[in-house]
Amino acid sequence: xxxxDTKTRLLDAAESLFSQQGFANTSLRAITTxxxxxxxxxxxxxxxxxxxxxxxxxxxxxxxxQQRSNRIDQVLTEAVMSEAIPGxxxxxxxxxxxxxxxxxxxxxxxxxxxxxxxAMTSADPAVRDLFLALIHPLINKLHLAxxxxxxxxxxxxxxTRLFFTMGAMGHCICLSGFSQMFKDNSDxxxxxxxxxxxxxxxxxxxxxEAPC
Amino acid sequence: xxxxDTKTRLLDAAESLFSQQGFANTSLRAITTxxxxxxxxxxxxxxxxxxxxxxxxxxxxxxxxQQRSNRIDQVLTEAVMSEAIPGxxxxxxxxxxxxxxxxxxxxxxxxxxxxxxxAMTSADPAVRDLFLALIHPLINKLHLAxxxxxxxxxxxxxxTRLFFTMGAMGHCICLSGFSQMFKDNSDxxxxxxxxxxxxxxxxxxxxxEAPC
DNA sequence: AACCATTTAAAACGATCGTTTTAAATCTGT
DNA sequence: ACAGATTTAAAACGATCGTTTTAAATGGTT
Numbered sequence: 001x002x003x004x005d006t007k008t009r010l011l012d013a014a015e016s017l018f019s020q021q022g023f024a025n026t027s028l029r030a031i032t033t034x035x036x037x038x039x040x041x042x043x044x045x046x047x048x049x050x051x052x053x054x055x056x057x058x059x060x061x062x063x064x065x066q067q068r069s070n071r072i073d074q075v076l077t078e079a080v081m082s083e084a085i086p087g088x089x090x091x092x093x094x095x096x097x098x099x100x101x102x103x104x105x106x107x108x109x110x111x112x113x114x115x116x117x118x119a120m121t122s123a124d125p126a127v128r129d130l131f132l133a134l135i136h137p138l139i140n141k142l143h144l145a146x147x148x149x150x151x152x153x154x155x156x157x158x159x160t161r162l163f164f165t166m167g168a169m170g171h172c173i174c175l176s177g178f179s180q181m182f183k184d185n186s187d188x189x190x191x192x193x194x195x196x197x198x199x200x201x202x203x204x205x206x207x208x209e210a211p212c
Numbered sequence: 213x214x215x216x217d218t219k220t221r222l223l224d225a226a227e228s229l230f231s232q233q234g235f236a237n238t239s240l241r242a243i244t245t246x247x248x249x250x251x252x253x254x255x256x257x258x259x260x261x262x263x264x265x266x267x268x269x270x271x272x273x274x275x276x277x278q279q280r281s282n283r284i285d286q287v288l289t290e291a292v293m294s295e296a297i298p299g300x301x302x303x304x305x306x307x308x309x310x311x312x313x314x315x316x317x318x319x320x321x322x323x324x325x326x327x328x329x330x331a332m333t334s335a336d337p338a339v340r341d342l343f344l345a346l347i348h349p350l351i352n353k354l355h356l357a358x359x360x361x362x363x364x365x366x367x368x369x370x371x372t373r374l375f376f377t378m379g380a381m382g383h384c385i386c387l388s389g390f391s392q393m394f395k396d397n398s399d400x401x402x403x404x405x406x407x408x409x410x411x412x413x414x415x416x417x418x419x420x421e422a423p424c
Numbered sequence: 425a426a427c428c429a430t431t432t433a434a435a436a437c438g439a440t441c442g443t444t445t446t447a448a449a450t451c452t453g454t
Numbered sequence: 455a456c457a458g459a460t461t462t463a464a465a466a467c468g469a470t471c472g473t474t475t476t477a478a479a480t481g482g483t484t
Contacts, residue, residue: 006460021336039442118334123230168383170333208415252473256431
């Protein structure tokens, strides 16, 4: 390989363009041009445009989900060791913090995360179903862990609140035009990022623990 | 006019198809076929596909926003009359309840609301900017009202929490595939709807009122 | 009756799309 | 050096897209 893998360059370009314009609005020609690759390269390496999207999602989401899953296990283990029930905020942190830390890792990660934030509620089944299949086991694990943390609340209610949590986080993650409504200065610094993360954790923890 | 306005039938068909497939994935041919109108009818009545989207959004969002705005004013007036600060939950209800009530009005309304839920975070600027321009004044009013309700919290924090609130509500509103992860039975009844609405209000009220 | 807005029909415009094909060139590992 | 995988180039495939045009038909109003 000369510089970087063509396959990697295609993934990077697709990731960036999907996050900026969405899946349906991004053509293979735009992707291959940005990746300085041949038009046929996508179908050669991945088979189809949809398979490229799957590869883009899996490349980063599988490790991230593994990380989040490990941290949930860690909270549960610590709870067992100390013979206590797991804390709601600790579980929320286990889920949220890796996501935002991951986002700061690189520019590519940041762009990727905004794809994920939108995929959840995408009107396009090709996008939505792909994401839901990747996140489904993790959500189930988090749901069960939250049931342990909030034993006085019914399972169904906890799932509904988890549903709201995902909405708040997904919205936060893809930084819609909403945030520009408040602040004129559009450049975001790490401080704002920490501010967002901590406030999100406070917000959803309070919502999850609210009296029934 | 024979039965219903062609213009109205086009709006109804576009509303339904946009909510099911998204804006980019819906062709004018699909819309005009569903509306039993001529292909040229869209460009005759509205000028372009994007202008049709604007008309679809404005038809229902302008009255809905007026309704939400009136209810916020009502809460603020009552607070002044009783020489108290407005309640957070009352303001949340003023914003959320008309939305869900509106959704139950008709099948068309339900489909429309899911367009709105997605528009907020859409990758397509044509969709997102259109929605943000329509909602901007209402969000500012709600933000100011919440600052009165939560005088001990800084304005910036309240806006961030309002941001999360919009995310939770938007996610809830377009009922993504998420809800199908929990329940096998997919038909939703009014009870589930009330359950969702009340839990959403509890959730975001607790989040907004959380200690700093 | 005449007028004007509305609607239909059908066809075509140029453009873009995902995908496939063909062929030659380049690189990689043994 | 040879074989096989990778990459490039260029062109074409059929399909769909938003939009425009032309013409004829229909409708209601004055």
